Amino acid sequence: MATSAVRRTAGFPMSYASVASGQVRQSRLDASQNPTTGSNPLSYGQPLYPAQLFASSTTLGLHQDGLSDQSTPPVVPNYLSQTAFTDHLAQPKPSHEESYTPLPTEVAKLGKPMYLRNTVVDTADQSTHSARRPFQPLPTKWNENDKGQAVEVLADGLEVKFQGTTKNENEASTVRADHPVPVKCGIFYFEVTVFSRGKEGLIGVGFCEKTVDLTRLPGWEAKSWGYHGDDGKAFGRNGNGQGEPYGPSFASGDTIGCGINMADHTAFFTKNGVFLGTAFRDLKGTLYPAVGMQKDPEHIRANFGSDRFVYDIQNHIWGEKRKLYEEKICKASIASITPKVDEHSFIHSLVTSYLAHEGYVDTLRALTNEAEEDPSKSSQTALHFGNVEALKTDVDVSRRQSIRNAVLNGNIDEVIRLTDEYYPEVLKNNSKLHFRLRCRKLKEMIAASMATESVSSNGKSADKASSEYEMEVDGPHSNDWDNMDSDENRELNAAISYANQLKKEFNANDSPANNSAINEAFGLIAFPDPKNSPIFAQDGRKAIADDLNSAILVSQGRHSVAALGRLVQQTAVLVEEVSNYGGPTSLINVQRDFLSSRKNPY
Amino acid sequence: MTSSTARKSLPASVDWEKKIDDVAPSKLDLNNMVMNYLITEGYEEAAIKFAQEANLATSVKYNGIGERRKIRNAIQAGDIKSAIKMINGLNPQLLDTNPGIHFSLLRLQLIELIKECNASAGGDVTPAIDFATKHLAPRAPANKGFLNALEETMLLIMHQPNSPQLSAMNDPSVRQEIAKMVNDALLEADNMTSEADIRKLIRTRAFVGEELVKIQANVKINGPKTPFPPFDLGIDEDEQMSS
Structure with missing residues (x-):
């Protein structure tokens, strides 16, 4: 699982701006679907972040393919996808106009370490957005400008080797990571593999604040915490430099993990994938991962999430989330949200009002009928059933439903007619929406002409199309074919004159955006099956139906977003x-x- | 320390409404959340209609969705006998693998019997005692909790009809709770999450709202103190007026 996830990031390095085009979007999907054949050489054991690029980069960017602009999506370890760190749902929206069609959630998830994927860091629908706030940088490597004299940071910035001397046994040499752990992480986790323990194994793995003296091992000083290889003690519980028994000692070949839990301000360690328990509590401050050594030839390599961890940190985070849910969230009083009705009725109302709001009338009717069979749970239940009745017979709901259905059927003339009849203000006051509807009509016209079928014909279109296709195969020179050919031309000509009319009406000469929106429709001609082309985009109808529905609701003085959405x-x-x-x-x-x-499995 | 350095430049107030309006949950996600509710709560017809109307590709088998709701309704109506029959029809192993649920159901059935006996002419409690001996007593030794619960229930036989003890055990909330346990167990047996996402979301909204209040009340924390807007269901008088 982690393999494909990490590799998946390989498909991601492209500028946000280019994502707006469907083509790039498609190629990213391909990369995610076929993780093993990605052209990018990124894989385990190879450095994820070229060190030379990092020297000048303040954000956690993965610069590949020569794209080094700041909008390159940051790479975040998978486990953080579970925490608040990656949750960008509430981040500033892009100014991009097409934002009403969010990319598939899957695509938006690429490029973050799996473990971070369930925390606030994730939710990033970072697809289209150069406007998104950048991620807070994560620790990704050791900082060669922030180390004690006697250690060297090697090669890709992940290895540290002791290469000097220390005057006495109170002196050591420690290196800090490039960035502190962001508080939003929920849990930050990194591992250190000991290549060589030296004679005494005086290696300390832990974390400390920026101000702590680097000639000391992590945990020897205040504001510094560490787990030491020689005696397995945890240093830093009391801030007095004394170690306390904690875990086993560790030596060459061992992998020590360090987890900093921002959610409950504790820290734990692991050894070779085994959880060793909570080491420290009541942590405060801005914490940098740190490793310290005392003797030659001590030598370690860190993994800040670019490679697979030995310990199953993802599962650890799920456990913490489950605990949070069971111990705290479940017990929260919902009186602050719904003082009047009980939870059951409240949820039911959220659902029914959503259905009414979005115009899903048949569903609403079925749900109401089924719910009426339920034994009444409380006197309050009557209240929301009363509302459902009101909504069910709401003339507004059925009007909006008929407009929605017309959009979904591609019958744009009908949409405009109904909208103007029922809600005369809506299209008058929303020229953009009006324009989109008209462009949609153009696309529908062209697609219909390609299917060699008259725009106005309804009903058994599939049958007709297929039988005509057969005719085409059987006798391309028959009269039928000639007639059809001219039919097609006529329809295409109609589309072209409609397009010209649109250009005039919407001033395309002075508005390149409008002009290109109109011209885009003609790209359909290039597709043998235009209705399945990305330009036609079946869900384009859905997006328009949704936006028109919202515009009508707003014009009625209602909230454009259903209560469920607002929640x-x-x-x-x-x-x-x-x-x-x-x-x-x-x-x-x-x-x-x-x-x-x-979903997360919790 | 992090908060003080990172948030130094924060304004004292914040426009919550704008931030809220800026969040764009996808329609598909909301639809899935609604679908999840319809399925977990057993609204089969609505789920089928919704899949069509909202054009949702769903891999869910609809068999058994409505059955779960019927079971739930039977338990809530006190018809435990039919409920047990339906449960065994839908998932024959369920009660065997969940002895706690089975015991709770049998106990509910016993309470119903006691009520019937008390209501009958002469108040003959023999059927209730027979039922307890036959079905509940053999299970009780397995579990201390079962034993206590059984003892407590048998005491009801001595009470007058409408005694506070009897009405406490007969409270609709007891049946509702057991109905939910059964529904959850049936869902879990089908590898579905038992808790509807909407319920979790509401709880989370409430929890995080409380956390914000705590943070804002803490004078040591330097952050915006603008109160968060309350949640408004929006379908009270206003909604009805406009319809």
């Missing part, structure tokens, strides 16, 4: 805000935990 919005903003202070909410990732179809 998501509020929760995302709250998690985003509160996680800035660390604490338990940093383990929540709204997108991942509640919205993505591929």
